Amino acid sequence: MSNDLTLSKTTISQPTTSITPSISQQGQKNTLIQHADNVIINATQKTIPTIVPNQTLTPNTDYYNLIVDGMIDIENPEICFSIEPSRALTEYIDDDVKKMFALLSDDAIQSLQTFPTIFAHENEGYGLAAPDQQAGFGYILKIKVRHEGIIIKPSILWKFSQQILNENLLNFDIYGHKGFCELNRTHWTVKKVNLISEFRELGFPI
Numbered sequence: 001m002s003n004d005l006t007l008s009k010t011t012i013s014q015p016t017t018s019i020t021p022s023i024s025q026q027g028q029k030n031t032l033i034q035h036a037d038n039v040i041i042n043a044t045q046k047t048i049p050t051i052v053p054n055q056t057l058t059p060n061t062d063y064y065n066l067i068v069d070g071m072i073d074i075e076n077p078e079i080c081f082s083i084e085p086s087r088a089l090t091e092y093i094d095d096d097v098k099k100m101f102a103l104l105s106d107d108a109i110q111s112l113q114t115f116p117t118i119f120a121h122e123n124e125g126y127g128l129a130a131p132d133q134q135a136g137f138g139y140i141l142k143i144k145v146r147h148e149g150i151i152i153k154p155s156i157l158w159k160f161s162q163q164i165l166n167e168n169l170l171n172f173d174i175y176g177h178k179g180f181c182e183l184n185r186t187h188w189t190v191k192k193v194n195l196i197s198e199f200r201e202l203g204f205p206i
């Protein structure tokens with residue numbers, strides 16, 4: 001017996017008459033296309049606002065984050081850094097603000113990521129930044145809570161001389177005085193200040 005299989009081709013006859021379906025169109029400016037080999041649909045994609053560099057966003061300006069940490073890379077604005085839990089939202093912060101954010105719950109993290117943020121290094125001197133020392137303005141893209149540290153992914157949109165902060169402590173609600181202030185200590189805090197408004201009052205087109 002042969003092991004070959006033979007396939008028989010069955011021809012299906014096509015009906016000789018065609019039936020045109022009844023189509024009802026509603027609305028205005030409709031076009032009926034009875035047949036098309038290719039259909040191209042142009043649609044406008046609706047984007048969801050997210051906090052990313054160089055993208056317009058609507059921040060929550062009731063508060064701002066102030067993060068002072070030597071691991072912040074101002075020149076590479078999306079390099080992650082970490083801060084010790086004992087220095088995260090524990091000092092230079094009002095009690096009511098600390099109560100809202102210090103536990104870093106999911107809701108708190110979502111809120112913190114909408115606040116404008118200053119990223120800075122410790123002052124080089126007492127109440128004095130180095131002549132070329134820059135701080136950054138931006139937002140927090142991501143926060144990861146770990147036992148040994150809080151990992152922060154920044155988005156730095158604009159750089160400015162850190163000395164501006166030292167010269168305007170009261171405007172930014174930064175604790176201390178011209179001789180020594182909280183910019184001399186690594187920490188993360190939240191200020192109940194409209195940061196963007198304060199920069200604009202100082203003449204910065206932010």
